[in-house]
Amino acid sequence: MNKNGGVPRELLDDLTAEFASLRALITSGTDLRRPTPAAGWDIRAGVSHLIGCDLAAEQAIATPGAFRRARPATDEGLAALLESHITTRRDLSAERLRQEWADAFAAQLKAFQSTRRDQEVPWFGPPMRPATLATARLMEYWAHGQDVAEALKVARLPTDRLRHVCHLGFATFGFSFTHRGLPVPSSPPRVELRLPSGRPWARGPEDAHASITGDALDFALVVTQRRHRLDTSLTCRGDVAEQWLAIAQCFAGPPGPGRPPGEITQ
Structure with a gap:
């Protein structure tokens, strides 16, 4: 990354590590229908949500005008959009889901690497600096990773991330x-x-x-x-x-x- 980029290298490294930590729990043999502690969400839903939001972050950075035009104006619209991230991937095999996931994360990471520190990125709420959005993505990866780990009855070792x-x-x-x-x-x-x-x-x-x-x-x-x-x-x-x-x-x-x-x- 450009040393003058919008997201510190350490933060991008930690975001990537959080992605890798969760991805290691979900293999081609994982039962994606296993429910998580999040009411109404199974493992597939959690991963599908992360894919959709990774792609949304990439769009918000790369083509902010298109993101703003497509962004829902109400909480109900936002809920429908988030639900679509899940329903459109409901029938994917675990291997296909994992590939979409890897591609979406790579696109998001590349977008973060292209940002400027003073850039304002639109999001589902007030605009934010690239580093703040990257932190929010790491938070979501950690939180949904917690759900998946509990669904699989795996004890994750906490880190300073x-x-x-x-x-x-x-x-x-x-x-x-x-x-x-x-x-x-x-x-x-x-x-x-x-x-x-x-x-x-x-x-x-x-x-x-x-x-x-x-x-x-x-x-x-x-x-x-x-x-x-x-x-x-x-x-x-x-x-x-x-x-x-x-x-x-x-x-x-x-x-x-x-x-x-x-x-x-x-």
Whole structure:
């Protein structure tokens, strides 16, 4: 990648590693009809969704005008578009699905490598910088990878790539409230986490009246709505911290229902 490109090499490497980690779980012999913890989604649906969004990201970067013209104007339209990503690939063999997936990811990666740092990329919401979109794609790969791993009853070894998911989770603090028509608290909590390597990771004002502490994995699971906050070991102090984790959402689309407490235990 051009050193002046819009996405740091380290981030693209981590995105590629997240893709490879999930792809290694899904072989030509995988039962794609196996349900995941995401209600109504099987493994095929998760992969098909990732393919569709990879292709959408490539289009948004390469031909932003065409992306804007095709982008749904309502949540209902967006839901229909996302559903089409799944239905159009419903009858593909595992091998054909894997090939489409590899091709879509390669096209997306090439598009990211062509971006400029000051570029604004349209998306399903406000436009964003290429690095932010790449982080969002990594977050989706990690979250859907979690679904697939749980469907296959495979324990994934967490890595420090979680820091990207945690960053996006913190950055969408205000979005989580406004997305539900709620007033945004005047200040976010202080978030202090431990990455899988043991390294500390922190965001937010040091003198905040509210705080969240614990493992980065738990925080990532909550902000991607893969765990209820009560099914983690996160420690919250202050009403703002509790309110946020009850509605935290770091992905685009309609407000997600989250997971009920006790549905999945670690």
